[in-house]
Amino acid sequence: MTNALPDIGTADITSLIMDDHEWLRRAFARLDDARTKQELSDAWAPLAERLDTHAQAEEDVFYPSLLKKGSDDAEDETDDAIGDHNKIRDAVAKAATLEVGSHEWFEAVGTARTENSEHLAEEEDEVLPDFRKNAPVELRAELAQRWIEFYAQHPKGKGIDTSDRDPQEYIEENS
Numbered sequence: 258m259t260n261a262l263p264d265i266g267t268a269d270i271t272s273l274i275m276d277d278h279e280w281l282r283r284a285f286a287r288l289d290d291a292r293t294k295q296e297l298s299d300a301w302a303p304l305a306e307r308l309d310t311h312a313q314a315e316e317d318v319f320y321p322s323l324l325k326k327g328s329d330d331a332e333d334e335t336d337d338a339i340g341d342h343n344k345i346r347d348a349v350a351k352a353a354t355l356e357v358g359s360h361e362w363f364e365a366v367g368t369a370r371t372e373n374s375e376h377l378a379e380e381e382d383e384v385l386p387d388f389r390k391n392a393p394v395e396l397r398a399e400l401a402q403r404w405i406e407f408y409a410q411h412p413k414g415k416g417i418d419t420s421d422r423d424p425q426e427y428i429e430e431n432s
Contacts, residue, residue, distance in 0.1 A: 270319055
């Protein structure tokens with residue numbers, strides 16, 4: 258008897274998103290170990306860049322397909338995700354205006370971390386299972402390829418749009 262379940266570890270958008278989530282969690286942990294302003298800056302810069310890149314990757318590659326292939330909850334899940342991305346982007350942008358290591362900087366970074374942690378949990382517990390149940394394996398593989406291409410086209414966050422999006426406009430444009 259063969260196993261009919263797909264291996265989400267190979268060419269699957271949900272797996273790549275979860276891999277990014279793990280990278281983000283570990284990057285926040287590295288930030289915890291930073292002691293000097295230089296260490297904080299060296300840890301934060303790639304993390305801030307990846308937070309913004311990850312948000313746009315999800316918005317460009319994943320969420321349009323969720324809106325078309327997800328369950329009846331897909332619009333609510335997308336609305337929530339875009340709102341979460343806006344909060345994370347805003348916190349990253351605020352941190353960029355502050356002196357690294359200052360009390361205010363730590364507050365902005367803490368907000369980014371809290372918003373990100375909540376967002377990742379919601380995606381992993383609700384959004385990604387919804388997509389795995391409703392999207393064909395072929396689509397998941399196609400989106401994985403597009404995800405990889407997206408990151409290749411935006412090395413070190415090059416060309417990433419960090420502006421907030423209106424969740425309802427996004428849903429209307431991508432449904």
